[in-house]
Each structure stands twice: as structure tokens, then as C-alpha cells.
Amino acid sequence: MTRFSSIIYFLLMFAVLSGCSKQSVSPTSQRAEEASNGNTGNNPNNNIVESKPAIVTPRVASISASIHGFGEALPALYDSTTKNYPLIIFLHGQGDIGNGTTDIYKVGREGIGKMVKNKTFPPNFNVQGKNYSFIVLLPQFDKWADAGDVNAMLDYAVKNYRVDQSRIYIVGFSMGGGITWLTGATEAAKIAAIVPISSASAINDKNAEALVSAKMPIWAFHNTQDTMVSVNYTKNNVAKVEALNPSIKPILTLFESEAHDAWNKACNPGYKQNNMNIYEWMLQYTRN
Template structure:
């Protein structure tokens, strides 16, 4: 056997070994068990950056019983939920949207999507004042370092100013989330140029708004979606505009949108998000 043949044989063996090792590597595998118990909702007093004093975590009941990695949903509340992060203030973030369903134990512990079972980690930060990109980036980095997160299944959603922050993060870092959902707030600056990354990087976007919203006009969401779709993306941005509302200032579209029972095309927002991965 000549030298060149020996080197080639060694390279092939190493390649097979590398593929075999990768195949057996469970470090990025999702949990194999199906969650049946409600998520464990816990307040966490923790300063993260200058604008977060605490957050709520909702952990799958079996999280501590395995070493698998989980999908992550970060839910961004609106201005009415701002606070210091103290135990008393943190309760504010449980009053609207997804955290309500978690608090009432009506949030499904398991989602079956395309034959795959998923259990979500949900984190709800409390900002002291209106957040900026750096505040959210710091929280995401913290979450990725503290929890076992499968980064291919990271999702971001929020309402009102939280919806705006969700849309802004999607525009600035379109390769990080696997999907985003905005409610009653979107991104408005320098459209359409600032959202071309969303289109080019195939970031799925689903936006909700009330047509009669008196706090943030529905035009904000419509313009955001239209700007993305002006680039003919492989995954067109979608919008749901509710025609009427009985809410104060007709602003609250998120109670309906975050309800696990509300579905379009057979999927609620959580199933829709989980149908996408990076």
C-alpha cells in the first residue's frame, strides 16, 4: 500500500468516525418524553443589564429529569407591565397574554406539530422602562447561557411596545429567531429597507392587530407586513386583522391571539412557531 493510499484510507476512516460520533451525539436532541403536567411558573429576581430586574420562567415539568435541550419562547409584555423586578412588581407580567394562560394552567404542556412533540420553556422579562435592542439582546444571551435551549427552536413574541421590540429584533437579527409573532405593534422605521433581512433570511412572521386600535393604529402592522412582502420572500409575512374589539382603546388583540384555543389553518401561534426551525 503506497503512502497516498494510506493517507486516503486514514482520512476515510476518520470521516466515518466523525459522522458516527455526530450521529450518536445527543447534545442537541429534543426531549423524548411527552409532557402531561402544567409548566412550573416561577418568579426570578435577577438583574440583567440595566433595564431588567427580574422575570418569570415557565419550565416544563420534566426539565430537571433529563439533559435534553428545549425550544424557547420569550414573551415581551407592554408598557403596562413595566416594573423594578421585585416580587410585587413581577406579578404585573402575568396579567396579559401568554402568561395569563400559564398562570391559569391552561397553557398546553405539550404541542404535537408535524408528528413531533414539543414542550416550551417560556420566559417573560420585566423591563423597567421601554426596552432597546441591547436590553433584549442581553436577556436572550442570558437565557441561552442559563437554560438548556435548542437554538434552532427559539421564538420571540410580544404585544404593544413588546410587539414593536419583537419586530425590531427580527429586523436587526433575522437569523436568530426561528419565527416571530407581533401583536398590536410592529416596526416602522425606514421601511422597506430595514426589513429586507427578514425576507432574505426566511424569517417567518405572523402579525396581529385590531382594525379599530386607537393606541397603535393597525396601519403600523399592515405597513410592516407589506414592506417584508414587497421583497417577495420565500416565506411571506402574514397578518391577522381583527375587525372589531371591546377592549380599552380597542388595543387588546393579544388575548385572542395568545389563546391556545385560537387557531388559523389548524394551528395556534405556538404550533405555528414550532412548525419552523433554524
Template sequence: MQQMVSRLQQTVTKTLELNYVVYLPSGYDPSADVKWPMIYFLHGMNQRGDDIELIKKYGIPQNLDAGEELPFIVVCPQCATNSFWPFENESLITLLDNIVNDYHVDENRIYLTGLSMGGFGTWDLAMMHPERFAAIAPICGGSIPGRDLSPLREMPIWTFHGDQDPVVPIQFTQMIVSGLEAMDAKVKFTVYPGVEHDSWTETYRNPALYDWFLEHTREQ
């Protein structure tokens, strides 16, 4: 039998589409050479689609739309209807690169957080690209089975979950925290007694979360 050995070399172009909202702090000046910390916020499953207003239903964008002021650039991408955040890491990193290029972002102070599906996305994106984030705060999320937690060993983490959550049971977070604690990772775990799935409202209204973010700078 004749054996054929050859090599394919071809440039493949992939089109990525992602709607997003950017909130700028009141002191932001595009002409000033001042770098700002940034929060990357990932929404939950019911905010997927092409209606950008859905993003503002819960969490940080809801609070900002209600008039809250935060000393961060806040970027809120929207996941497509037929996808999930843990499968959109390439799109999210591409968007992050563009945001860093277009706005005065301090790359050493980029913080990642999300709720429910966005909590899953937060864990996964941080595992795949730990070098991009100074700290993460996943809320009522979990991890894809088989994912390697070791990239998060040095990552400052504050995670939150209601102990009566019927949608994403608290065991999803407990398993991750146990694995990280076994590695002596920098993880804080806040459990809300009697709280069901909505563990994000209290979390994102707590000024301590934003103070905690600002305590952390990405290690070079």
C-alpha cells in the same frame, strides 16, 4: 496650528439590570440532555417597572399562571419604568445569552413574540438580531420609522392586529406587512374585525399559534 493625533483605548463595563420570569414545561428535567424550544415574550407598556407580578397580567404569562401547559421554556423579561422595549435590544440579547447558558434551550427553536409595546419590541429585536430567532409573532405593534425591514426577508412572521385599535392603529402593522410583501417575505397577517387594542387574548389562546411556532426551525 498644531495638530494632535492620538488614540483612546479603554475597557468600558456596562451594568445591565432586567427582572424576568422563566416558566419551565412540566417535562423539563435539568439533569437530562434534552433541548426545549423557547418563547421569548415581551409585555406591554403598562407592565413596566419593578413589580414582577405585572408581567402576569396579560398574554402568555397570564395563561400559564392560570394553569395552561405549553411545551416550551417561556422567558418573560420586564422593562424598566423609564424605558421601552425597542431601546433595550442589548439587554434582551444579553438575557437571552444567559438563558441559553443556564437552561436546556434549543437555539434553533427560539420564538419571539410580544404585545403592544412588546409588539414594537418584537419587530425591532428581530430586525437587529434575525439570526437568533426561528419565527416571530408581533401583536398590535409597529416599527421605529426608518428601520430597515430587509433583515426579516427570510424570517417566518405571523402578525396580528385589531382593525379598530385606537391605541396603536392597524396602519402601523399594515405598513410593515406591505414593505415585507414587496420583498416576498414569509409574512402572515391576521386582522381581527371590530377588535380594539386587545388583539392578544384571542391570539395567545389559539393553539394554532404554538403549532405554527413549532413548524419553524432557525436556518443555519
């Protein structure tokens, strides 16, 4: 492949995720400064309810040894406001591993990543009479990652965006589902709730104790007959937590299917339990 064709390919892959966005490949200095200063101000735009899809942009950044790029989805009015926003970090599965640059389109293939790419992720959620719009970050791992990589992404987000640090949520599927469990346990002081889906790994007793001690809200999903990743990973993880009599009981939702795709239903805003989807459920919880 020639150097020219390589550049064209790189740009096309970014266009798949970002809809041909012409924005820069790193957060602007203004955004970083506002995040650092915690500038919320008295901007009248802060009270406008978001109605347009999030603006999606690929970003190149050395976040950790495993993260070299990520997808960024910001509320459409982000640059017009000064308020802080709840944050979702969405963790992909093993099939979407990539280099963070020419492979970044993969983070837009499943779940929340697919919705923000297709502009179908709701711009606003109303919970207990208040309106919320999410910042969504989609880190791409170049190998099987760990909680330390997610913590690096989290710290980067707090430094470079106006994040409501009381409302940080981790959602992940398959490989990312396992990492979601571990991140919830090791970084509990920073995270308000977790949604691990089709988890491909188990937690140990120490992880379970950390989750219970932190009163971590957990809503876990899996398909009952998943032929790729056993449902027992999720069942056993939930059982370890339940055995410690947590003050906030974990929710376990099992779908009747042989497919390895529980995230398609779990991440769908139209899927609700007790009249709440996962986004409305998460927004009930804050971390002080």
C-alpha cells in the same frame, strides 16, 4: 411602609406569579452547567410527553440596563430530563413596565404570561408527529426597551437553560410587539420565527430588508379599529416586508374590534388558521 411590611409585600407579589413557589431566585448551578455543556444524554425521561402545567418562578437577575427580573416557566419535567427545549421569549406592553422585583406580577397579566400563571398554557404541542414543550421567559422592562435588551435576555437564556437554539421564538404585544419586529430584524441569525401583536412602533426599510434576507417567518396580528395603537403600524410593517418579495410570505391577521387586546385571541391555543395556532405554526420553523 416598614421594612417588615415591605418584605411581606415583595413576597406576596412573587406569589401572584409563581403560585407561592419556594424555589431559589436564580437558575441552579446544575441547570447552568447542563446548558453550558449541551448535555442531552440518553435519559428515558426525555421521551415522556409532558402532561402537567409548567412550573412558574420569578427570577431576579441583572440581564440588561432595562431588565432586572423575569418570569420563568419551565416544563414540569425539566429537572428530570436532559434534552433541549424550544424557547419563547414573551414581551409585554407599556402598561406592564416595572422594576423586575415587586412589580414582577405584571408579566403574568396578559397573553402567554397570564396562561402560564393560571396554568392553562398547554404543556405539550404535537407538530408533524413530534412532541414539544416550551421554556417560556417573561422579561420585565423598567422602561421602553429595545432589541438589545431582548438579545441580552436571549443570551442569558442560552447560557442558563437547555435551549434548543434552532427553535427560539419571540412573541410580543403593543410595546413588546414593536420590539418583536425590531428584534427579529437585528437578531435574525438567532430567531426562528416572530409573532408581533398590536405593534406600537414601525420598522424602517433596513429592518424590512434584514427580515427578508434572513427569511424570517412572521405572523402579525392587530385589531382593525384599535383605538389605542393604530392598526396602520402593523399593516405598514407587513407591507414593507411584502414589497421586497420575501420567500416566506408574512401572515397578517386582523380582528374586527376597537379594543387594544388582539393578543387575547392571538395567544389563545384554541385560535387556529390553516389548522395551526401560533405555537404549532412557530414550531414548523427552525433557525440553523
